[in-house]
Amino acid sequence: MSAPFFVRQDMVPERPAPVKTTGFVGFLRTRLFNTPTNIVITILGVLLLWFTIGPALKFLLVDAVWTGKDRDACLADKVGRTVGACWPFVSAKFSQFIYGFYPEPQRWRVNLTFLLAAVLLIPMLIPRLPGKGVNAGLFFIAFPVVAFFLLHGGGLKGFGVSWTAGILSGFNGSLGAGGEKLIELSASSAIGPLLLLLGKILVLLSTVISWVLWPLTWLRDAIQSFGRPVWADLVATAAIVSALMFWLGGGARAGLRPAITSLVVFACTGIVIAIMGLDRGGLPVVDTRLWGGLLVTLVVSVTGIVASMPVGIALALGRRSTIPLIRVFSVAFIEFWRGVPLITVLFFATYMLPLFLPGNFTVDGLVRALIGIALFAGAYQAEVIRGGLAALPRGQAEAASALGLSFWKTTGLIVLPQALRHVIPGLVNSFIALFKDTSLVSIVALFDLLGQLQASFSDPNWSTPTTLFTGFAFTGLIYFAFCFGMSRYSLFVENRLNAHRRN
Secondary structure, three states, X not given: OOOOOOOOOOOOOOOOOOOOOOHHHHHHHHHHOOOHHHHHHHHHHHHHHHHHHHHHHHHHHHOOEOOOOXXXXXXXXXXXXXXXXXXXXXXXXXXXXXXXXXXXXXXXXXXXXXXXXXXXXXXXXXXXXXXXXXXXXHHHHHHHHHHHHHHOOEXXXXXXXXHHHHHHHHHHHHHHHHHHHHHHHXXXXXXXXXXXXXXXXXXXXXXXXXXXXXXXXXXXXXXHOOOOHHHHHHHHHHHHHHHHHHHHXXXXXXXXXXXXXXXXXXXHHHHHHHXXXXXXXXXXXXXXXXXXXXXXXXXXXXXXXXXXXXXHXXXXXXXOOOOHHHHHHHHHXXXXXXXXXXXXXXXXXXXXXXXXXXXXXXXXXXXXXXXXXXXXXXXXXXXXXXXXXXXXXXXXXXXXXXXXXXXXXXXXXHHHHHHHHHOHHHHHHHHHHHHHHHHHHHHHOOOEHHHHHHHHOOOHHHOOOOHHHHHHHHHHHHHHHHHHHHHHHHHHHHHHHOHHHOO
């Protein structure tokens, strides 16, 4: 008997297609509408964007006024047409937002400074380009000097040895007078022994500075006897710096490279002096009270960021030091500057600091604000960096010591690079906060970008209901562009430095 068999008469029905998990549809299905909770959150998010982004774009772009000469162009017409952002106001005040009250014929100096900063900064931010050491030296050492003489103007009269001798003379006189005053007060004070000790320490410091000051004073008097004291002062300064670099570089063991490097730098400085005419008075002086707008914002923020890093590193290392005096000083410094608001620091640096200086010694208002911001930000950077130092295993320093490296080589080559890599997000977060906090300098009569914006609102030619919102939207976009750029670049650096940790 034959075996039974079955022959299908119909085709097998097709199975449903697999769920798409790639592309835009897959993203919607797997990320936004995969669960009931995500569906509700997605709908609420879309509604929030609809009621916020939509009206903002309509105000800034759709209903905006793009051309006009005065406020009449930004007023609602008789038909009742809705008027959005008044961009002619921004166009009319754009130069004020960028330069402040900087004299218009001299604004090319600001543009040249911005161009030099971009030319030096962009190659340093690209990892694959060579010459990072030279580029960093030009940006952090040479560029600030050139930028100062470009923006402020003036010549090199009394620069170098003469300037150093003058500063030390005033500082020495203040120390000596303060020490003698404390010694006098110690006789009739309840804390007499402490005042007597402080007074003797100040007098001793004044004596030490006098020993250092004597050769500088003699050299200054000799320089002033030349017909061209500027160049003589520069040559003397170059010789002193070359000798110091030669000595710090290891002397004869390191060859002539440190001295040659210093001489080349000062030769290039001489070329800059000759081109800008610094030995003949230089460019016209523009007082810092005329600076404003984005210029002041960038000067204050960049100076604060750059100057606060070495301060923060020194304080972080000092707080972990085994020497009690250094550790106590670092802790007291950090806690003091973190315990006062930035507004108080700016007021103290602007209005009270001159009271503690000698009568014949003055400091520019912008410089005082820069010093206060750098010290304030340095205290915060110290705690961020200390977190990176604490996260580093102790075996790193012990291994470096076992190889015979000194403390400074261990710190500079082993410990700090790894610690800074761990705290890149925290450091950049502090940089962004500092960049936005520069708007507080308007309280001490320094008109930054927001200060110039508020000053422009007083112009009756552009007094409209939408001028206020347009101005703040424009400055907000500028702040967002800088902060977002710093954030994305920090993410790029973080991913690049942590590439070895990815699987």
